[in-house]
Amino acid sequence: MTVVALLLPAPLAASAAAASPGAPDESRPVYSYDRAVRESVWVDTGIDGDGDGRADRVAVDVVRPREPAEQGRRVPVVMDASPYYSCCGRGNESQKKTYDAQGNPVQFPLYYDNFFVPRGYAVVLVDLAGTNRSDGCVDIGGRSDIASAKAVVDWLNGRARGYASRTGRAAARADWSTGAVGMIGKSYDGTIANGVAATGVPGLRTIVPIGAISSWYDYYFAQGAALFGSGPDALADRVESPAARGRCQAVQRALADGAPRNGDWTPLWSERDYLKDARKVRASVFAVHGMQDLNVRTKHFGQWWDALAGQGVERKVWLSQAGHVDPFDFRRESWVTALHRWFDHYLMGYDNGVEREPMADIERAPGQWTTDRVWPPRATAPTTLRPAPGPAPGVGSLGTRAAPAGAVESFTDDPRLDESDWASRVDETTPAKAGFTTPPLTADLRLSGSSTVRLTVTPSTASAHLSAVLVDLGPAVIRDYAASGEGIRTLADRTCWGSGTTGDSGCFQRTEADTASVAHTVFSRGWADLGHHAGLSHGGPLTPGRPYTITLGLAATDHVVPAGHRLALIVAGTDARLVEPASTTPRVTVDLAGGEASLPFVGGSRAFARATRHSDPAYERPGAPLNGLRPPAPALLR
Known part of the structure; x- marks a missing residue:
């Protein structure tokens, strides 16, 4: 099939694309989306978090192009590990996973599958332990959460066991994967990407944390002062599957007991502090954060960025004027282009120069952006x-x-x-x-x-x-940023970002700046x-x-x-x-x-x-109050 041959296999794509005159400088949408393989696998985490006497298995929904597998070729992976696929949904439209009558995945939330699968990537969506179709218990950024996602990276690299069902013994192998994994996600999902990167797991080539936490203590407290909202046990109760709520009461009690609202640092917070392990990070990092994000405040981005600075980690950042908002919803076309080039370089090996481009994009006014070669600027x-x-x-x-x-x-x-x-x-x-x-x-x-x-x-x-x-x-x-959209307004019409099917259209409501x-x-x-x-x-x-x-x-x-x-x-x-x-x-x-x-x-x-220099220290101060935006009420982390 000559049209398929235009997309070179990774990791050889880089050298071939760079060496061959006229070769494509990016992955192209040459694979069939409606013929893609859609399957579910359960990966052994090696942890018995729910105490039922067997290791927990996490559910992994995979969509990947069929043609490379038919040709004996492997593909890299875009992965989003989340607790929200059944309780709350992902993205501006709160999309959830859906399945057919046989339990096969139909809808993969967000646009990653629609856009990247035709370009030769697999998209892997992981239900964190204790959520949706996974075993185990949610532990809010702790050992179980991170192990849920890390085990899948290991499975994609042939180091962990996968099964064709939740309880069966039939093995499922990722023999279609190159082992090159890029983790992405907003909020909790991006937080898991930070945590997995901090394990130094081989095969994780890049992470794209969007509005993500770097230390869970700083999500619930500010130097001992309790921030508005409830503790981690309440968040666990919100995202856990109904079955997990019954079997995970001991884990919830441990979350409550280990996170007293007096603001003291406890061992629970040490386990959920990814900053201390920043030296282990080997993946490149493309961070995105809203400078008016009062849910996951920019302290998380700033301290993570600083911790990575001395480790030789290749980094890039977008800082918007919005609140807790995905860049797909405040700078859509530029974002999809930037993310495509980022994944092409770090997962497929294209020499597209993305790592040599300006490090930072900063939004100065709604929709107006500037760049910096290095961030913060050297001056x-x-x-x-x-x-x-x-x-x-x-x-x-x-x-x-x-x-x-x-x-x-x-x-x-x-x-x-x-x-x-x-x-x-x-x-x-x-x-x-x-x-x-x-x-x-x-x-x-x-x-x-x-x-x-x-x-x-x-x-x-x-x-x-x-x-x-x-x-x-x-x-x-x-x-x-204080309005319900936190800086964006959702419109009725849609734009499409990749291929679609009846159950997963790839079309999303358009947005505009709310000013x-x-x-x-x-x-x-x-x-x-x-x-x-x-x-x-x-x-x-x-x-x-x-x-x-x-x-x-x-x-x-x-x-x-x-x-x-x-x-x-x-x-x-x-x-x-x-x-x-x-x-x-x-x-x-x-x-x-x-x-x-x-x-x-x-x-x-x-x-x-x-x-x-030339300011008049005796200037006349304004007499009338100065209007501004009132901080929004606390929101669920998502």
Whole structure:
């Protein structure tokens, strides 16, 4: 079949495509999708998580082109391991797996199968242990979750056992696989990709984590402060199959007992911290994250990116203005093209230059993107800014000069208020926050990376939560990340991305940017429980009237504060809807002389000096509140 021969087999495709004049530089849709092999396999994980006396088997649904198998050729694998295929669905349309009367897979959620199978890839969708048709128990990013997916990578490489049924003994072998695997997924799915990569499993060539967690503690807590929502046991109950709920009660109790809501770091969190094993990562990483993702905050991306930086891992990143949104829904055509080239290079071996292209794509305004050769840019350097008193209580300045000894600001925690309330009245004396602003900038000022804020504070009660947020004070049109679509609007018409069948069309509802006009934008946040000032291992009550020093880590970002706008640092207590309040509502006194913020300016201190050189320190502050977006209510991780 000459048309099929246009797609060269991996891994030989790279050398052949590079060496042969006129050879294709990308995989082409030359294989039949409707004739593709669709099958289910159960892979032995080697773990008896549900305690039934036999090793758990996880269900693996496979769709792969038939023609290569008929020719004795093998194909690489795009793999998405998820707990959501039956409970909640995947993608903007919440697609679930479907099966025919004989139990054979019909619909594979998302577009991966429709697009990649005709191009010579297999697509493998894994039900994590305890979900859908798999044995075992969900353990929320722990040993069982990661082993579920790792075992499938091993099976695809001939190192694990697979079976043709859930309980039978007939073997199923992946003799059609080259062993080259790329894991992809949003949210929980991308988190599993991070965790499997951190095992260093051979055969995993690349991962594409989208809005993914790098350490589960940081999903449920922020430096000891409980984030809104329930614990990991509740998430396990949500995603587990009905059968698993009955047999996995002991695992759920262990999740609840191991994750107390007091914010202490426990062994449960150590097991679910992938950062500590970043040195084992050998797969390339194409990370995607919404800079306004308040579900899986960009702290997860930032610390994962930094941990991989010294390991020689090839990396790429897209940072959008959206919230917890898949790039298929905010930059569809460019995303599918970029992902295609990424998988072609790392899984099929095409020398298409993708690894030599700019490392970062950053969304500056809805639908407007810039690129950086390296991220953060090499000119980025931490610069220390200091809060100082201003013209009125709680209305201070932010600059390079330290406040005089004895200078203080105070606020009283008000759990009813959030970052938008604080920012909208940053130029007014209000009881619940202390705000510090630069004068209007005379040049653009870009922050790229993670920030820290070091504070010495004195609480009036035995408990206190702190928030620190960075704000761009000035008008802008941004994605409406606080709306239900978190920055996108879903339309009625559809576009098709690959081939389809009656049961799996490959056509998806189109989207567009959902925008809002604002007068301020909160672009980075950090929270902490002051009772954990000495570390996360054990928090405790505070002594009222005693000063404590703590450093808050703020989430990674890439934001340009334009000329004419002001940069603000706001310090306050509970950030409503995002952080659970402390047991008391203290009055907190901030020692300004001991406070400082380390901010990652592109151009370092010189860039800040240039942007503030001709500013009038006696500028007139606006009198009216500045409107912004209110943080959305907590959402399910998906």
